Amino acid sequence: MIQLSNISFAYSKGRPVLENLDLVLQAGHIYGLLGLNGAGKSSLLYQIAGLLFPDHGTARVLGMEPAQRSIEFLQSVYLLPEQSAASSLSAISYAAVHGAFYPAFDQEHFSLLLKQFDVDPRRPLDAMSYGQAKKAMIAFAIATRVRIILMDEPTNGLDIPSKRQFRKVIAGALQEDQLMVISTHQVRDLDNLIDYLLVLKDRNVILNASADHITSRILFRNTMDPQQEAGLLYAEGGLKGYAVLLKNTHGHDSKLDTETFFNALLTEKEAVLAVLNQNPTNHGILA
Ligand SMILES: Nc1ncnc2c1ncn2[C@@H]1O[C@H](COP(=O)(O)OP(=O)(O)OP(=O)(O)O)[C@@H](O)[C@H]1O
Numbered sequence: 001m002i003q004l005s006n007i008s009f010a011y012s013k014g015r016p017v018l019e020n021l022d023l024v025l026q027a028g029h030i031y032g033l034l035g036l037n038g039a040g041k042s043s044l045l046y047q048i049a050g051l052l053f054p055d056h057g058t059a060r061v062l063g064m065e066p067a068q069r070s071i072e073f074l075q076s077v078y079l080l081p082e083q084s085a086a087s088s089l090s091a092i093s094y095a096a097v098h099g100a101f102y103p104a105f106d107q108e109h110f111s112l113l114l115k116q117f118d119v120d121p122r123r124p125l126d127a128m129s130y131g132q133a134k135k136a137m138i139a140f141a142i143a144t145r146v147r148i149i150l151m152d153e154p155t156n157g158l159d160i161p162s163k164r165q166f167r168k169v170i171a172g173a174l175q176e177d178q179l180m181v182i183s184t185h186q187v188r189d190l191d192n193l194i195d196y197l198l199v200l201k202d203r204n205v206i207l208n209a210s211a212d213h214i215t216s217r218i219l220f221r222n223t224m225d226p227q228q229e230a231g232l233l234y235a236e237g238g239l240k241g242y243a244v245l246l247k248n249t250h251g252h253d254s255k256l257d258t259e260t261f262f263n264a265l266l267t268e269k270e271a272v273l274a275v276l277n278q279n280p281t282n283h284g285i286l287a
Contacts, residue, residue, distance in 0.1 A: 001027045001148065001179050002048055007057035009043060017043045019203040021057070025196075027147070028176045029210075032194035033183040034262050039200045041183040042082065045150045048181070049079040062147060075102055079150040080141040084133065086126040091136040094125060095143065104145035113139035117165055131157045138166065142173045149180045155189040167193045187259045197258070199265055207265060209276060211256045217275050219248040220257045233271055234264035247275055 002025040009018040017040045025031055035041045046052040047059055050066030050073065059066050064073045087094055091114055099105035114121050117135040125133050134157050141149050155163050170193055174180055181198075184190055197214065199207040218233065221244050226235035231247030243260045265272050 001025055001062060003060045004047065005058050005060075007047060007054045007059060009047060009052065009054050011043075016203055018047070018054075021204050023198075023205050023208065025179055025181065027179050028174070029179060029196050030170065030174055030194045031179070031181045031196045031198050032187075032190040032258070033181050033198045033200065034187055034190075034258075035183075035185065035200035036266075037185055039185075040203065041185075041200055042152050044200060045079060045152050045181065045183055048148075049077055049150055051079065076146050077148045077150070078102075078141050078144045078146045080137055080152060080154060082153045082156060084137045086133075088124050088126050090122045090124055091119060091139075092121040094136075095140060098140070099143065102144040102146060106143045106145050109145075110139055110143035113142060113169060116169060117162065131159060131162060134158060135162060135166075138169070142169065145175075145178075147178055149178065151180070151182045153184055153186075154182060155184060155186060163189055167191075187262045191256075191258050194258075197261075199262065201266065201269075206269065207273070207276070214261065214276065215248070215254055215256050216251070217248055217278070218261070218272070219246040219252050220244075220254040220260065221246060233275065234260070234268050236260050236263060245272070 004021055004023040007018055007021045008016055010016045033041050043052060047054060048061055048066060050069045053067045062076055064070060066073065089097065095107060095110050099107060111121060114136065117139060119132050119136050125136060128136065138154055141151060155166055158166060182190060194211065196210050197207060198205055222241055223229055223244055224241040226232055226242045226244050229244055229246050231249060232244060233247060234245040235242045243257060245260065245264050
C-alpha cells in the first residue's frame with residue numbers, strides 16, 4: 001500500500017532529516033511511528049501524504065505518486081496534522097462541507113464518534129479547547145473512511161479519559177483494506193493499540209516489526225533483581241523493581257511494554273535488533 005524506496009530528504013542543504021529510507025507498509029494494520037522529538041516523524045508522514053517531496057528516491061502510495069496530489073490520491077489518504085487550522089464552523093457543519101470531498105464519508109459514524117468523545121457537535125471548532133477540537137478532528141479523520149489515515153501526534157493535548165477513548169475508538173475503526181499510521185513521542189499512549197511498531201532514529205527506520213514478532217523473541221517481565229534473569233537484554237529501574245527485556249528462548253507469552261521496548265532500542269539497539277533478526281520470520285521486516 002505504501003512503498004518508500006531509498007528516500008532522502010532535507011529542509012536545508014547538508015542537514016538530512018531522512019536518508020536512504022526504505023519502507024513498506026501493508027493494509028490491515030495500525031502502525032505506531034515512534035521517535036524522539038525531531039527524529040523526523042512528521043517529515044516522514046508528510047512525504048507519504050505528498051506534502052513534502054523527496055530529494056532522492058521514490059514514493060508510491062496505492063500505486064500513485066504522492067507528489068502528484070491527484071484527486072484520487074487526495075480522496076484516499078487523510079493526514080491529520082499535529083495542529084489543525086482553526087475553523088469557525090461547528091463540527092457538524094465542518095463535516096458537511098469537508099466530508100463531501102471523501103466519497104465514503106460516514107456522517108452517522110462521525111456523530112457517534114463525537115458523542116463517544118463527549119464533543120458538542122454544534123459548537124464552533126475555534127471555540128473549543130485544544131483537546132476538544134483535536135478529538136473532533138480525530139473523529140473526522142476516521143469518518144472519512146479513506147484507505148490510508150495518517151495521524152501526527154493525535155494524543156497530544158488529550159486528557160487521560162480521552163486517551164483511553166482514543167485507543168478504544170481506533171482499535172475498532174480499522175477495516176481490512178485500510179491502514180493507519182499514528183506518530184507519537186509519547187510511546188505509552190499507543191500501548192495495546194498498534195500491531196506494528198516503526199521506530200525512526202538516525203534519519204532512518206531502524207525497526208518495522210509486528211508486536212507478535214517482538215514478543216515471540218523478547219520476554220517482558222518485572223523483577224526485583226535483573227542480574228538473576230537469564231538472557232537479560234535490558235533493565236529499567238522503577239518504583240516497583242525493574243522492567244526487564246529477556247531473550248524469549250522458551251516461547252513464553254508476555255505483553256509488549258512499548259515504552260520500555262522503545263527505551264531499550266534507543267540504548268541497546270544492536271543487541272535488541274540482533275535478537276529480533278535471528279531467524280527472521282515474515283512477521284517483521286527489520287532494517
Ligand atoms: N519547516 C522546517 N524547516 C526546517 N527544518 C525543519 C522544519 N520542520 C522540521 N524541521 C527539522 O527537521 C527535523 C525533523 O522534524 P520533524 O518535525 O519531522 O520531527 P518529529 O519527529 O515529528 O518531531 P516532534 O516529535 O518534535 O514533533 C527536526 O530537526 C526539525 O527541526
